Amino acid sequence: MSDQPTSKRRRPQQARSQQRVEHILGTAAGLFAEQGYEAVSTNHIARAACVSIGSLYQFFPNKEAILDALVDKYLNDMQEALIGRIEEAPSLEDAVQRIVQGMQRFGKSHKAFKHVFAEVQLAAVTDRIHTTVVGWIEAMLGEHYPQLAPEQCHAGAEVSLCIVKGMMLVYDRPTGLTREQLSAEMQAALLAYIHDLVRRNGITPGA
Amino acid sequence: MSDQPTSKRRRPQQARSQQRVEHILGTAAGLFAEQGYEAVSTNHIARAACVSIGSLYQFFPNKEAILDALVDKYLNDMQEALIGRIEEAPSLEDAVQRIVQGMQRFGKSHKAFKHVFAEVQLAAVTDRIHTTVVGWIEAMLGEHYPQLAPEQCHAGAEVSLCIVKGMMLVYDRPTGLTREQLSAEMQAALLAYIHDLVRRNGITPGA
DNA sequence: TTGAAATATGAGCAATTACTCGTATTATAA
DNA sequence: TTATAATACGAGTAATTGCTCATATTTCAA
Incomplete structure (x- = not known):
């Protein structure tokens, strides 16, 4: 559905970062399901995924990209x-x-x-x-x-x-x-x- | 559906404040319709209704009450x-x-x-x-x-x-x-x- | 006319928001 | 081993959030 980068951000190239991105997505999905998109903050997602907010923004240019x-x-x-x-x-x-x-x-x-x-x-x-x-x-x-x-x-x-x-x-x-x-x-x-x-x-x- | 006060706040007693409450509700309805509940702030509602934020909170104890x-x-x-x-x-x-x-x-x-x-x-x-x-x-x-x-x-x-x-x-x-x-x-x-x-x-x- | 209750005001508060950036840590190719 | 790119970190930013409170104005019965 989209092979070019979802963002202006780095695409994960090493295995560890690919896993991380998957993990962030999974965590975000859970939070969105529980509380809805608007009610969940990016800091919230990062904390729940045990990932620093900086790392999150390394791969997602903004909240909507998630x-x-x-x-x-x-x-x-x-x-x-x-x-x-x-x-x-x-x-x-x-x-x-x-x-x-x-x-x-x-x-x-x-x-x-x-x-x-x-x-x-x-x-x-x-x-x-x-x-x-x-x-x-x-x-x-x-x-x-x-x-x-x-x-x-x-x-x-x-x-x-x-x-x-x-x-x-x-x-x-x-x-x-x-x-x-x-x-x-x-x-x-x-x-x-x-x-x-x-x-x-x-x-x-x-x- | 509810005759007792919707809130711990003052109920509007004078005509002008009753009109105001109606007006706030109408404005809020419009904003909610355009942008959704979460995206609309109480300050936003007050500004759009040309009412001070303090007045709004005089009759509605919180956002949800609106x-x-x-x-x-x-x-x-x-x-x-x-x-x-x-x-x-x-x-x-x-x-x-x-x-x-x-x-x-x-x-x-x-x-x-x-x-x-x-x-x-x-x-x-x-x-x-x-x-x-x-x-x-x-x-x-x-x-x-x-x-x-x-x-x-x-x-x-x-x-x-x-x-x-x-x-x-x-x-x-x-x-x-x-x-x-x-x-x-x-x-x-x-x-x-x-x-x-x-x-x-x-x-x-x-x- | 007076004075107490009702109403109105908005600067300001603590908390939170989406997001940045300088720096530290890894991984990998040479 | 070393140098460069990739990844990781989190304190910090300006803006915004829901909401308070001290103060000012209006209303209306007495």
């Missing part, structure tokens, strides 16, 4: 964890299940992601993720329903992502439902919408 | 703007339309609300809103489908709110869809899910 690096990582991880599996899905129902469960797993193991993804004021960063994921869903819809016009695919993808986003906001809230129930309901909601979409466009839903 | 007061106001406004209309809705389809359009209107005229509602890290405040709104939707479902078990109503309400929340996150994003299209799609999504829910529970959807 978040950017995290987002790069997340988009890559998501691509691996989700997209491969979605393309292999034999049916739309299967694809929907993989999306919902994949997102759930991903949100669980990368809690900071949920913040970044849902936080409204980090518009630039959020946009990158949003656009990327909409593209994936759009492609999936187009593949399963070639008769669907491109604009319809796009609209469907935007709305589907709405649903998935709302879903992620609610996963760690005490809803009275188990994760499995929530997951099942969200799959049902997504499928119900998609089936409705294609039906409205005069296509008989497959399977 | 947000709390806003949420009180929003929940009241929402109750008036939405709930009355929902209870009068002749059909579920109509109720869904009123919810989606009401939320949209509300998000438009109270932009700060969107932030507060969706922001993950303001857990306490967000919870109040979430719980309140889930209750409303739950009641609506129970009324339109008396055969639906209370847990089913609750589950349905939680998932429906997920969808509405995701919706609010996306309204002012360049999606390539007009507001009307988005609104229509979201109504369709909500209805598709609810119809699916009652169908799965062996009830033939009305109308």
